[in-house]
Amino acid sequence: MSTLCCRPRSPAAKTPLEDDDLLSEILLRLPPHPSSLPRASLVCKRWHSLASDRGFSRRFRFHHRRKPPLLGFFDGVHGYFQPTLEAPNRIPRGRFTLQHGDRFRSLGSRHGLVLIFDLTVLRFLVCDPVxxxxxxxxxxxGLEARAEEDVMINGAVFRNGGDAHFQVVLTTADNHDKQHRQALSCVYSSETGLWGELISTPLPCEVPRNDYLPTLPTLVFPGKPAVVAGNSIYWMxxxxxxxxxxxxxxxQSLAVIRVPVHLLEINEFWIVRAEGGGLGLTVLILSCSVNNFK
Known part of the structure; x- marks a missing residue:
């Protein structure tokens, strides 16, 4: 009588959707739309656990960092969120609207963070609306005394790649000594929780267009947010x-760039990031026509 030798069966190879490492690589390549990960998390508990993991969220943001979607923008005065996408990716206006009292100013948003200046207590808030x-x-x-004197302070918040930490750069113009005007900046790191030293650069005292208003101070324009291009941040x-x-x-240095004289005669121009990653200008030219009805 012969006996059969039964060999233990080798475990079946996992399919891509059963392998957490492969599954994460698949989910990582979903479109960077607001609805992508929430929809994926509804498939099953395992998908939900992976899609809602903070470490995976950081990888997802880093993977899509070059072409992130524009969800909307914040009104710099009231802090109201204005969505730009259509359904199902449209974020309700009330979902991101920030409520911090009457005396606050939104200084800009970048990399999923919003920088707010609370004028009541002279404090800054970095908010993640999501x-x-x-x-x-x-x-x-170094800037506290100037803020109490109602000097305009502007700033920007940003992350380095997919880093969880962020930095804040504040800047203002010091006009106390009219013969030695200067721009000031200071950098905060969330990793250390500390501000760096004040950084300064001289500001020119004359410009042709405003010679007839010599008493005007120089301001870092509060109504136009900062632009990040290359390794620099720019303000008007x-x-x-x-x-x-x-x-x-x-x-970690400041510099002043003069605008071409012929642009000073134009009603509006904005600094923008150019397609190649450098700094560019967008010019708004207002024209009017006159009709002769005789």
Whole structure:
């Protein structure tokens, strides 16, 4: 009588959807739309656990960092969120609208974060509208006295790639000494929880267009948000001098860029990031026509 030898069966190979590593790579390549991960998380508990993991969320943002979708924008005065996408990716206006009292100003949003200046207590807030997280930052000592004097302070918030930490760059124009005007900046790191030293650069005292208004101070334009291009952040300067203020993130230095004289005669121009990643200008030319009815 012969006996049959039964060999233990080798476990069946996992399919891609059963392998967590492969599944994460698949989900990572979903379109970066607001509805992508929430829909994926409804498939099953395992998909939900992976799609809602914060580490995976950071990888997802980093993977799509070059072409993130524009969900909308914030009104700089009232903080109201204005959605730009259509359903099912349209974010309701009330979902991201920030309520922080009457005396606050939105300084801009970037990399999923919003920077707010609370004028009541002279404090900055970095908010993540998606998670509801808020990071409160005291104003740096070097700028506190100027903020109390109602000097315009502008700023920008940004992340480095997919890093969970962020940085805040504040800037203002010091006009106390009219013969030695200067721009000031200071950098905060959420990793250390500290502000750096004040960084300064001289501001020109004259510009042809505003010679007839010599008493105007130079301001870092509060109505136009910062633009990040390459390794620098740029703001518009207005008042006694119209130009562009550049903060180099690598060198941690400030510089002033003069605007071509012929642009000063144009009603509106904005700084933008050009297609190649550099700095560009968008010009708004207002024209009118006159009809002769005789």
């Amino acid at each position: 998670t509801g997280d808020q990071h409160r930052i005291a104003i740096p000592p 300067l207005t008042g006694n001098f119209d130009g562009i203020l550049e903060f180099d993130l690598e060198k």
